[in-house]
Amino acid sequence: MRAFEYAAARTPADAFARTTPRTAYLAGGTTLVDLMKLGVVEPDAVIDINGLGLRGIRLDRDGLRVGALERMSDVAEHPVVAAEFPVVAQALQASASPQIRNMASIGGNLLQRTRCGYFRDVATACNKRQPGSGCPAQTGANRGHAVFGTSASCVATHASDLAVALVALDARVELAGPAGRREVPLADFYRLPGDSPQVENDLRPGELVTAVAVPRLAFARRSTYLKVRDRQSYEFALVSVAAALDVRNGTVRDVRLAVGGVGTRPWRLPLAEQALRGKRLTEATARQAVEAGTADARPLAFNAFKPALLRRTAVRTLLALGG
Amino acid sequence: MRITFTCNGRLTEADGVWEGESLLYVLRERVGLPGSKNACEQGECGSCTVYLDGDPVCSCLVAAGQVQGREVRTVEGLADGDELDPVQQAFVEAGAVQCGFCTPGLLVQTHDLLERQAQPSDAEIREALSGNLCRCTGYEKIMDAVRLAAARRAESAERVN
Secondary structure: OOOOEEEEOOOHHHHHHHOOOOEEEEOOOOOHHHHHHHOOOOOOEEEEOHHHOOOOEEEEOOEEEEEOOOEHHHHHOOHHHHHHOHHHHHHHHOOOOHHHHHHOEHHHHHOOOOOOHHHHOOOOOOOOOOOOOOOHHHOOOOOOOOOEOOOOOOOOOOOOHHHHHHHHOOOEEEEEEOOEEEEEEHHHHEOOOOOOOOOOEOOOOOOEEEEEEEEOOHHHHOEEEEEEOOOOOOOOOOEEEEEEEEEEOOEEEEEEEEEEOOEOOOEEOHHHHHHHOOOEOOHHHHHHHHHHHOOOOOOOOOOOOHHHHHHHHHHHHHHHHHO | OOEEEEEOOEEEEEOOOOOOOEHHHHHHHHOOOOOOOOOOOOOOOOOOEEEEOOEEEEHHHOEHHHHOOOEEEOHHHOOEOOEOOHHHHHHHHHOOOOOOOOHHHHHHHHHHHHHHOOOOOHHHHHHHOOOOOOOOOOHHHHHHHHHHHHHHHHHHHHHHO
16 A cells, blocks of 8 residues: 555544645545555545544435435434335445445445446556556456446446435435535436546535435335345345335336446436336336336446346336335 | 554554554554454455444454544453353354354454344344355354354343343
């Protein structure tokens, strides 16, 4: 690991004052420390933000608000989250291992880096890690890679389960930085790779994620997260589905659908949602809607199984929620 | 830098710590507690599991500076003097130890599981231990040990009542 300075910030202003283009914020550390050991990330200084508060899990009239420094395990086990937004609790439970969930923060989870093997291996080229160096995943080992939102520069999958659940629920991230506070829809916060995959999100220099806000959605009580992976626990998604369903007398009044393990960012399926609204929920209508919503999938050499697996997983999720 | 923390109930100070050291390194190389093991060094295997402020974490992914002022309990802190913790005793009796490298992490993680869930189902045990890899693949005996430890705890709870 390259040498760096370590400082614990006492206030947000203190944290902002210490930032430069070569500093990194540290919350749980489970991503940052790992990537620093691998030499993928090499900051000159690490600013520990754990003293900034940024805690709290609260439900009020507007919805759910979770401080960015809340840990994954605490949010996953919170009774209000489990009751009002089961898709969020389940996505967190299906993430990482108990030890990692005990340490990792909500903000850090949303900012985690891709698990693309080329990104994590400094001996190979990677446009995300070293802009302009190339993308071996285009033709290389790309079984785990994306089928939505890819570009000639990058096909890496966004790794967060939580982000998929939150995008389905129209969550917003609250940000604070040297220039003040602002709030951004999480779906817009993440960028498509295009020709600059090193820029993954909308964060401005020195900005922090301070909280996540999920608007109230009564039918989110009927929501779930289904994750398909190579082993039953402690593995990233091959495909995953976050869904919330408002169904009365067998007819879909409203639905939210987002998918993971398949996109360069958490991937909402608006066309599938639209196709389902007002329809009777049957296997046929669910399949038609999901097929319409995923028609633009562009598989690579080794992940051609993903679109079909995703469609089956989405149909199963919808029918399970509707039953 | 210097870090001060509580380790197995004792105020502990480590001087001359390099910023890039992990909690695992500090425990093994500076505090003289080699029970926590360094296997994958990237949070994949759980061999370095210790309690941090009461919750099990992978100490290999905790930067030394993060430990300042906090409370750490390692596998060395499970036994009461010469008396093994029931979880340790169960691992001995069930033969749940082969090469032994994963054992300290499994002990801490199992200890935490039984504190929170006294009678876990097999599925709950598997999920709780999903972040602890045994390269000898001795998982059946490990499952036996966790079930045995849970049963022992239930028995001793009954005796107290």
